[in-house]
Amino acid sequence: MSAPAIEVLQVHKTFATGGGRVVAVDDVSFAIPAGGVLGVVGESGCGKSTMARLILGLLAPDSGEVKVEGQAVSGMDRKARARLIQPVFQDPFSSLNPLARVKDIVAMPLVAQGTFGRAEIGRRVDELLARVGLSAEMGRRLPAELSGGQRQRVAIARALVLRPRIVVCDEPTSALDVSVQAQILNLLAELRRDLGLTYLFISHNLAVVEHVASEVAVMYLGRIVERGSTDALFARPEHPYTKALLASVLTPEPGLGVPDVGLGDALPDPANMPPGCRFHPRCPVAEARCASESPPLRKRANGGAECWLA
Amino acid sequence: MSPLLEIENLRVEFGRTSAVRGISLKVAPGETHCLVGESGCGKSVTSLAVMNLLARGAQRRADRLAFKGEDLLGLPERAMARLRGNAMAMIFQEPMTSLNPAYTIGSQMTEVLRRHKGASQRVATERAADLLARVGITAPGMRLGQFPHQLSGGLRQRVMIAMALMCDPQLLIADEPTTALDVTVQAQILRLLAGLQRDLGLGLLLITHDLGIVARVATRVSVMYAGEIVESAPTAELFANPSHPYTQGLLRCVPVPGKVRRDEPLGSIPGTVPRIGAGFTGCAFRDRCDFADASCAVAVPHQRAGATHDYLCRLAPQSARTAA
Known part of the structure; x- marks a missing residue:
């Protein structure tokens, strides 16, 4: 069997702040098979x-390792890494150079490689613009002259122009209106199918994740507390936090009112990690041992939940 | 009606x-x-x-x-x-930009009541603490003395709602x-x-x-x-x-x-x-x-x-x- 597209092995990452060290990612391991979509x-x-940045090689883990197609990201040459894995970020207003024309923005990764001729660059840029549904005329515009959805199409074209194998999407539709969000999600799905891409898809919108992901990981204070195939996790969530997240999704069904999620007011604070299960201060079903002992992973097909009661 | x-x-x-x-x-x-x-x-x-x-x-x-x-x-x-x-009160979209970063939560909340109703600082502070508790903020007394940047996005938004209700x-x-x-x-x-x-x-x-x-x-x-x-x-x-x-x-x-x-x-x-x-x-x-x-x-x-x-x-x- 070939190596997974992304492999994360016991990764730790902390940040120093004025108030001490903040644990951002705490001993996380997972793998995404080639062609899969993991929703986080x-x-x-x-x-x-932080997880997205570690996988892109923009941050180095304190310990542990991130591998992309079997190679360690940390030891990889920047240009080689760019040919393999590319990001699409949330805010198309701040991730595009406001002074550069769309064509030049999309051409940038090719130019940076230093191995492509001008004709080849022009051809690839035109091909990608057409692929993401932008006209050649759009290529001559500045980002400020585009709508939010068009800007996100530019960001996607830029991510794909080097023909990478893996795309890390960090809240790619959160800044967009629903009708535009639907257009971009459809485009991402189509590109994945046609080009055989692997996605790490980060979103706080569970309905969006359910629509695009084949597997889902639920993160809480730096750990993956539950993981499973999308269908199983949405149909039979086991971790109380996953259940609360799913219960707080407001589906467009009139008459149901707003659910009581039952999480209380104790908000998570990564600088002040609770002992035992890190979710216990907010957990509606916590027992005495949850406050003192870290819960084990209860495995099931494709994943499991870290909970004493699962 | x-x-x-x-x-x-x-x-x-x-x-x-x-x-x-x-x-x-x-x-x-x-x-x-x-x-x-x-x-x-x-x-x-x-x-x-x-x-x-x-x-x-x-x-x-x-x-x-x-x-x-x-x-x-x-x-x-x-x-x-x-x-x-x-x-008639309004809650704005961005709690980051619509709270004044230079004043404490307490002074921004009490100003509303002192201005409109001529309430004393003591009465206004009591009302502000009461409303912060009603919007689900624990330890409201402590929050009144804090500045907007010391609060999370969710807390700031609740402060905006409490302020609108003053x-x-x-x-x-x-x-x-x-x-x-x-x-x-x-x-x-x-x-x-x-x-x-x-x-x-x-x-x-x-x-x-x-x-x-x-x-x-x-x-x-x-x-x-x-x-x-x-x-x-x-x-x-x-x-x-x-x-x-x-x-x-x-x-x-x-x-x-x-x-x-x-x-x-x-x-x-x-x-x-x-x-x-x-x-x-x-x-x-x-x-x-x-x-x-x-x-x-x-x-x-x-x-x-x-x-x-x-x-x-x-x-x-x-x-x-x-x-x-």
Whole structure:
């Protein structure tokens, strides 16, 4: 069997702040098979964006290792890494150079490689713009002259112009309107199918993750507390945090009212990690041992949950 | 019951661009009226126009704009300032930018009550602490002494809500009050607003782009597109019989948990919202509409799909279309 597209092995990452060390990613391991889509969900501050940056090689782990197609990301040459794995970020307003024309933005990764001729660059840029649904005329515009959805298409074209195998999408549709979000999600799905891409797809929107991901990892305060195939996890969540997240999704069904999620007001604080299970201060079903002993991983097919009660 | 807020044929122009093109709506006591639409449709401009907080250079006109029967159009700014934050309050979208970073939470919250009601600092502080507790903030005394940057996004948003409630408003205008928040916190805040509404009978004009929120909290929904309300109906009726093609398109775009087909694309609305200049006629949605014909460039009929269900389209109501 070939190596997984992404392999994360016992990765740790902390940051120093004024108030001490903050644990962003705490002993996380997982793998994504080639052609798969792993959705990562969790609240702000749970470490999901740090995870994305570690996989992209933009941050180095304190310990542990990230491998992409069998190679360690840390030892990889920047240009080689760029040919293999590319990001699409949340905010197309701040991730595009406001002074560069769309064509030049999309051409940048090719130019940076230093091995492509001008004709080849022009051909590939035109091909990619057409592929993401932008006209040649759009290529001559500045980012400020585009709508949010068009800007995100530019960001996707730039990510794909080097023909990478893996794309890390960090909240790619969170800044967009629903009708535009649907367009971009459809485009990402189509590109994955046609080009055989692997996605790490980070979102706080569970409905979006359910739509795009084949597997889901739920993060809480730096750890993956539950993982499984999308269908199983959404149909039969085992971790109380996953259950609460799913219960707080407001589906467009009138008459149901707003659910009581039952998480209380104790918000997670990564600088002040609770002992035992890190979710116990908010957990509606916590028992005495949850406050003192870390829960084991209860395995099931494709994953499992870290909970004493699962 | 007579309405708290009445808007009739409101128009707002910025130079030659029309941001709001003749919208009408009412909010009754205890009612939640949701104004839904995408970026640039004019929903935030509408709320600012009601509060008379539009940027300089904006032109506001209306046939009627009234709060509890009192005309707001001719009201001098001094009198409007006495209403604003008092009997009619507003929660803005960005708690990061709408709280003053240089003052403590306590001084910003108490100022409202001292200013409008002439309350003493002691009384105002007690009220602020009481409201912070009601919006689910633990240790309110400590929070009053903190600055906005010391609070998380969820806490700041709750502070904004508590501040809006300082003077017991009868009408609350909330512009995307939960957009920046995690889903878990969003659910808590919406429950809180619903509870306050039940207890205090306040009328709520809730501006959002999230159809999930609309379905769960609205009494009535008005869908805005390119500066117009293209459809308005009681919530259950709107979701059961959406009659404007734009409303139907919006509903198809939302991924619904549990009803997902991963191999099928989501419904989407091709194209983008047009910019409306002077002399525009016909339906603003026609370039993106599957059902548009030549007549849509000329005029749009105002139709009724029920006693309280209005929409702007030449097509027959959805209920008649499915029956046929």
